[in-house]
Amino acid sequence: MSHHDQYRKLKSTFMSVLAVFCALLVVLPLILVFFYLLKMGFSSLNLNFFTKVPTAAGENGGGMANAIVGTLELMGLALIMGVPLGLLGGIFLSEHGSERTNGWIRFGADVLNGVPSIVWGMACYTLVVVPMGGYSAFAGGLALSFIMVPLVLRTTEEVLVLVPHAYREAGLALGIPHWKITVNIVLRTAFKGIVTGVLLGLGRVAGETAPILFTALGSTSWNHSLKEPIAALPIQIYYYAISPFEDQNRQAWAGALVLIVIVFLLSTSVRMISNRRKRA
Amino acid sequence: MITASNPSLPATAADLPEPKRWGDRLFKTITFLSAAMVGVGFLLVAYVLIQGAWPAIKLYGWSFLSNTHWNPVTDNYGALPFIVGTLVTSLIALLIAVPLSVGTAIFLTDLAPLWMRQPLTSVIEMLAAVPSVIWGLWGLFVLMPWLHDVPYTWLNKHFSFIPLFAGPIEGSGACILTAGIIVAIMILPIVTSVSREILRSVPDLQREAAYGLGATRWEVTRIAVLSYARRGLMGAAVLGLGRALGETMAVTMVVGNSPKIHASLLQPGWTLASVIANQFGEASGEIQRSVLYEIGLVLVGVTILVNIGALILIKSIETPGSRRT
Numbered sequence: 001m002s003h004h005d006q007y008r009k010l011k012s013t014f015m016s017v018l019a020v021f022c023a024l025l026v027v028l029p030l031i032l033v034f035f036y037l038l039k040m041g042f043s044s045l046n047l048n049f050f051t052k053v054p055t056a057a058g059e060n061g062g063g064m065a066n067a068i069v070g071t072l073e074l075m076g077l078a079l080i081m082g083v084p085l086g087l088l089g090g091i092f093l094s095e096h097g098s099e100r101t102n103g104w105i106r107f108g109a110d111v112l113n114g115v116p117s118i119v120w121g122m123a124c125y126t127l128v129v130v131p132m133g134g135y136s137a138f139a140g141g142l143a144l145s146f147i148m149v150p151l152v153l154r155t156t157e158e159v160l161v162l163v164p165h166a167y168r169e170a171g172l173a174l175g176i177p178h179w180k181i182t183v184n185i186v187l188r189t190a191f192k193g194i195v196t197g198v199l200l201g202l203g204r205v206a207g208e209t210a211p212i213l214f215t216a217l218g219s220t221s222w223n224h225s226l227k228e229p230i231a232a233l234p235i236q237i238y239y240y241a242i243s244p245f246e247d248q249n250r251q252a253w254a255g256a257l258v259l260i261v262i263v264f265l266l267s268t269s270v271r272m273i274s275n276r277r278k279r280a
Numbered sequence: 281m282i283t284a285s286n287p288s289l290p291a292t293a294a295d296l297p298e299p300k301r302w303g304d305r306l307f308k309t310i311t312f313l314s315a316a317m318v319g320v321g322f323l324l325v326a327y328v329l330i331q332g333a334w335p336a337i338k339l340y341g342w343s344f345l346s347n348t349h350w351n352p353v354t355d356n357y358g359a360l361p362f363i364v365g366t367l368v369t370s371l372i373a374l375l376i377a378v379p380l381s382v383g384t385a386i387f388l389t390d391l392a393p394l395w396m397r398q399p400l401t402s403v404i405e406m407l408a409a410v411p412s413v414i415w416g417l418w419g420l421f422v423l424m425p426w427l428h429d430v431p432y433t434w435l436n437k438h439f440s441f442i443p444l445f446a447g448p449i450e451g452s453g454a455c456i457l458t459a460g461i462i463v464a465i466m467i468l469p470i471v472t473s474v475s476r477e478i479l480r481s482v483p484d485l486q487r488e489a490a491y492g493l494g495a496t497r498w499e500v501t502r503i504a505v506l507s508y509a510r511r512g513l514m515g516a517a518v519l520g521l522g523r524a525l526g527e528t529m530a531v532t533m534v535v536g537n538s539p540k541i542h543a544s545l546l547q548p549g550w551t552l553a554s555v556i557a558n559q560f561g562e563a564s565g566e567i568q569r570s571v572l573y574e575i576g577l578v579l580v581g582v583t584i585l586v587n588i589g590a591l592i593l594i595k596s597i598e599t600p601g602s603r604r605t
Contacts, residue, residue, distance in 0.1 A: 008496050008499065009496055011496070011498055012496035012497045012498035012499065014498075015497075015501070016497060016498070018383060019384070019386045019387040019391055020387060020391070021383070022379070022380045022381075022382075022383025022384045022386075022387065023383070023384045023387045023388070023392075023400065025380055026404065026407070026468050026472060027400075027403055027404075027407075029407070029465045029468075030403060030406060030407045030410070032418070033410060033414065033415070033418050036418055036421075036422050037414070040421075084314075085317055086314075087314075088310060088311045088314035088315070089311065089314040089315035089317065089318065090315075091311045091314075092308075092311035092312050092314060092315040095311070096308050096311055096312065097315065101315075104319075105316075105318055105319075107591065108318040108319055108322060109318050110587070110591055111322070111584055111587055111588060111591075112321055112322060114519075114522045114523070114526075114584070114586075114587035114590075115325065115526070115580060115583060115584065116525070116526025116527075116528060116553050116579060116580070116583055117526070117528070118526070118528045118553050118556050118557055118576075119325060119329070119576055119579065119580050120325075121560075122328065122329065122332070122556065122560065122572075122573065122576050123324060123325050123328045123329075125560070126328045126331075126332060127324070127328065146321060149317065149318070149321070150318065153315070153318070177301065177303050178301075178304045178307070178308075179303050179304050179307035179308075180303075182307070203409060204409075207409075207410075207411020207412065207413065207414070208411070208412075209411070209528075209529045210528040210529055210553070210557055213557055213560075213561060214560055214561040217561075234411060234413045234529075237413050237414070238413050238416070238529060238533070241413075241416065241417045241420055241421075242420070249421070252417055253417065253421075256417050259411060259413075259414065260410065260411075260414060263409050263410075263411065264406070264409065267406070267409055271402075
């Protein structure tokens with residue numbers, strides 16, 4: 001073997017090691033974040049955290065009960081407002097649209113997907129908060145639903161396209177109207193895929209902070225109306241993280257641990273659903 | 281026996297009365313309107329931002345983009361510190377994230393043992409699911425103090441003659457470089473997963489041909505895979521850039537929030553998205569709010585252009601015509 005060949009082999013090995021090293025470095029931050037979330041967050045979790053509302057700044061104790069419920073409420077609002085639009089839009093792309101309009105709509109959805117989420121906050125501030133005269137849970141939910149629509153639209157289309165054409169044709173041969181075929185046959189066949197897409201979208205908006213910062217605003221008490229500001233975990237984590245009080249910093253870690261558990265519960269249920277689909 | 285001569289029965293299906301398809305038409309219209317909301321959303325954002333920014337646009341004109349002042353007392357506002365801050369943090373993020381992501385993508389498609397590929401992909405998906413505010417929290421309490429105590433102090437001690445690393449460094453470690461590193465971590469998953477898709481779309485024939493010529497593993501990757509996928513990988517990087525430009529919460533928490541332009545990466549700065557997050561809620565007066573809308577307009581304009589560029593680059597590798605690149 002000549003020197004040159006040896007050099008080539010050595011270089012190849014070196015590059016392979018480098019690629020392994022890259023993969024390790026990519027995984028490292030996740031391990032570190034988990035380690036600290038568990039270490040700092042777990043020790044700060046207690047019953048008060050889940051049952052009490054925040055205390056006045058500087059006072060120890062209190063919890064994030066209202067923020068946990070608030071986050072779930074905001075997710076519900078985003079679901080109610082965002083999913084129907086995204087779902088129907090996805091149906092149009094897969095069942096009705098022509099090649100040309102579909103191209104434009106997909107392109108538009110992809111571009112909207114890349115718009116920084118804080119911009120949706122500004123949009124909802126202008127469209128809802130200013131006319132209604134105050135920050136509100138509704139405005140926050142709307143901002144989150146703007147993020148969900150393009151996500152749900154794209155995933156719905158992707159799963160509906162997978163439904164075999166023969167199913168639709170069988171329906172047509174029976175003389176069933178097209179829309180009933182879509183609702184009763186196509187949607188039902190692709191139901192699990194659609195749920196997966198919705199859960200993925202929810203997982204994404206659960207942790208969003210920027211769009212609700214000046215729409216839902218956050219709050220230190222319980223929310224009683226959609227027209228009132230509402231607390232949310234991400235907002236509470238943000239303010240407690242930059243707070244000068246140690247007890248609030250500690251609670252920020254606890255909140256972050258609860259938030260990541262919510263996000264990962266959503267994504268594991270996604271994985272369970274799609275695994276069952278594969279086996280079926 | 282029934283014959284076709286009976287005038288009350290249609291002879292063929294074509295003679296049947298046209299079925300009433302109003303249900304179909306209604307359903308199609310509803311779905312079309314929903315899909316069209318994508319366009320409406322787009323116009324809405326444009327309208328809101330332009331309308332909000334109009335007073336500032338009229339007041340400052342183009343000089344807004346090159347003005348370096350940010351003074352709420354005299355209402356003298358310029359966007360340059362934020363534009364520079366955004367570009368520098370995004371550039372740092374790309375310089376760190378792109379090589380790491382492409383390396384990981386190569387590992388995932390060509391090197392890793394089969395059993396390892398799926399779990400590793402799941403781990404990268406989990407990385408993508410971690411919310412921005414949690415990266416910010418971790419950055420603030422774990423990464424930033426460490427960066428300050430170890431690498432920044434060392435850099436500042438030995439390399440402060442280079443303007444990029446000039447002191448004095450902030451006691452907290454909040455600076456442009458910290459923000460760049462956090463953003464790098466946050467764009468790793470998207471750049472990695474798009475790069476992996478791109479590398480997987482390279483036909484195996486390409487690799488086999490290179491092996492057939494006696495190439496080593498790395499030569500196969502370099503000659504047959506990377507050069508083939510170059511455009512798509514650029515698309516992945518540009519997509520990462522689009523995300524980096526818009527990163528908000530984590531950056532707000534570690535960048536230092538100072539509207540000054542410094543040559544040094546170890547000095548605090550501010551970005552377009554983070555100044556909105558920080559100031560919009562408590563903007564003092566109409567002018568400042570309008571200025572923040574204009575900053576939003578700049579941010580959206582730039583990210584949309586970058587994203588369109590990325591989409592075009594990524595799409596181009598999917599069409600057979602691009603093989604000549």
